[in-house]
Structures are given as structure tokens and as C-alpha cells.
Amino acid sequence: MRIDIITCLPKLLESPFGDSILKRAQNKNLVEIKVHDLRSFAKNKQKQVDDYAYGGGAGMVLMIEPIANCIEHLKSERSYDEIIYMSPDGDLLNQSLANDLSLRKNIMILCGHYKGVDERVREHYITREISIGDYVLSGGELAAAVLADAIIRLIPGVLSDETSALTDSFQDGLVAPPVYTRPAEFKGMTVPDVLLSGHEKKIEEWRFEQAVNRTKKRRPGAIGG
Template sequence: MRIDIISVVPGLLEGPFSHSILKRAEEKGLAKVQIHNLRDYAIGKQKQVDDYAFGGGAGMVMMIEPIAKCIEALQSQRTYDEIIYLTPDGATFDQVMANELSLKGNLMMLCGHYKGVDERVRQKFITKEISIGDFVLSGGELAAAVLADAIIRLIPGVLNDETSALTDSFQDGLLAPPVYTRPAAYDGMEVPDILLSGHQAKIEDWRFEQSVRRTKERRPDLLDRE
């Protein structure tokens, strides 16, 4: 998989992709994340990427010309399965969407800033609009990092144990069950006997029951979607 991310402040994305699972995925040749500075495609000597909104109002708007030049330059090199715009009014990102996107080959992400992008960018180039929640960030960079992490970890071979991602919260519409590790007893608190029994079928039944219980208690809305 290759993910190209267009940003006005690319420095915000350097950290997330230079550590842990995302770095490992790139070292294994399973995923490549490339950050593109929109100012490299900016207008005039001032490297302008934003301007005042027609009709007035507070805040600046990202201009169409620099974005169009950047997207078209990238499209001349490869075909993209999706061109994603990170925006608060997009579809809410969830595990189902992460699973679907993890099957793609080439993704492009455009990070919004200021009061957003010229609407014509969305009309002409964007194929998918995504939000990571009902709140507003200073820009789409952190949202892009969240998407990339959630997607890349699902690619076969990225995680050492490929079954790990399949047992994450939300994969089956439920929250994950409680987990324990050594020591078996600590400060009067003990690991449930079933987990020490060695009866794998009974353990799986217990985990499912715990997932359902935890979901009912903490996220009953997930059960209502069924």
C-alpha cells in the first residue's frame, strides 16, 4: 500500500510515521507513506495557499490552484483508489471503513486547514470525505495519522501476530474483552480461573460473554446498530 498525504504543515506528520508499527510496515516493504508539502505547489513568490472567502466572513480558505497542481502531479505517477479529504463534515471513520481501505493499493489524503478548502476541490477531485469525530482540529494532519495507523496495521504481515487485528474492539461489532498477563495474582486481585484452565473453547465462550457485557455497559449504541 502507498499513502500520499498533502499537508500545509508536513512537520506535524513526521513523528507518527517514524516509530512503532508504521515504521515497521515501511521497513518490511508492506506500506509506504509519503508526505507532500502543499507550499511546494503554492502561488507566486509568497507561496500562497489560502485566501479570503468570497462573501466575507472570518477565516481563510485553501485555494484550488495549489491543491489541483499537487493532486494532478501525483495522479500523473499512479492511479489512486481513493482521494480522501479529512473534514469534520465527512462520514465518521470506523473499523468497517478501516477494513475496506486496508484492501486498497494507493490512497491519497488531503489535510484541511483554516476554514477548509475551496468547494470546487471537493467537487473535482475528492472521492471520499472522512471525519474522525464530532469535533474540530486545527488541521487534518492528526486525523490523517489516525487513518493511516488504523489502516496500515490491518495489512497482512504488519503485525507480528496477524490474528491480533482480528480480535480488536469493533471488528465484530463488540468491544474487546478484559485481558490479563502475569502475575496471576497481584495485591489480592486474581486472574479469572477460566483463563488459566487451558480449555480453549470455554475461554473463547467466556471472552465473547465478556465482550457482550462490556459493550452493553459502555457502548450500547453498538448493539443497536445490529
């Protein structure tokens, strides 16, 4: 998989992709992540990428020209399965959407900033808009990193234990059950006996029951309350 991210603040994305699972995924050549500085595609000497909104109002708007220049340049090199704009009013990111995107080969992500992007970008270049929640960030960079992480960890070979992703919260519509590790007793706090029993069937039944109960409590709408 290749993920191209367009941003006017590329330094914000150095850390998320430079450590842990995402770094190992790149080192293993399972994914290629390229961050593109939008200002490199501005045509004026000042490398301007934003301007005042027509009609007035507070805040600046990312201009269509540098965004179009960047997108068209990238599209001239390869075909993209999705060109995604990170937007507060986009489709809400969930596990099902992450699963779907993890099957793609080439993805482009545009990070918004200021008051957003010229609407013509969304109308003519974007194939999908995604939000990571009903709140507003200073820019789309952190949201793009969240989306990339959710996708990349699902690619076969990225996680050392590939079954780990299959047992994550929401993969089966339920949140994950409680988990414990050593020691079995700490300051009077103990691990449930069933987990120490070695009885695989009973453990799985316990985990499923706990997942259902936790989902009813924390995500009641997910399984009808």
C-alpha cells in the same frame, strides 16, 4: 500499498510515521508513505496556499490552485483508488471503513486547515470524505495519521501476529473483552479463574460473554441494547 498525504504542515506528520508499527511497515516495504508540502505547489513567490473567504467571515481558506496542482501532479504518476479529504463532516471512521480501505493499493489524503478548503476541491477532486469524530482539530494532519494507522495495521505482514488485528475491538461488532497478564495476583487483585484453567472452549465462551456485556454497557446501540 502507497499513501500520499497532502499538507501545508508536513512536520506534523514526521513523528507518527517515524516509529513503532508504522515505521516497521515501511521498512518491510509493505507500505510507502509520502508526505507532500502543499506550499511546493503554490505559484506565487510567497508560497501562499490560503486566502480570505469570498463573502467575508472569520478565518482563511485553502486555495484551490495549489491543491489542484498537487493532486494532478500525483495523478499523472499513478492511478488512485481513493482521494480522501479529512473533514469534520465526512463519513465517520469505523473499523468496517478501515477494513475496506486496507484492500486498496493507492490512496491520497488531503489535510484541511484553517476554515477548510475551497469547496470546488471537494466537488471536483475528492472521492471520499472521512471524519475521525464529531469535533474539530486545528488541521487534518493528526486525523490523517489516525486514518493511516487504522488502515496500515490491517495489511498482512504488518503486525507480527496477524491474528491480533482480527481480534481487535469492532472487528466482530463487539468491543474487546478484558485482558490480563502476569502476575496472576497483585495486591489482592486476581485474574479470573477461567483464564488460568487452560480450558480453551470455556475461555472463548467467557471472552465472548464479556465482550457482549461490555458492548451493551459502552456501545448500547451496536447490538440493540
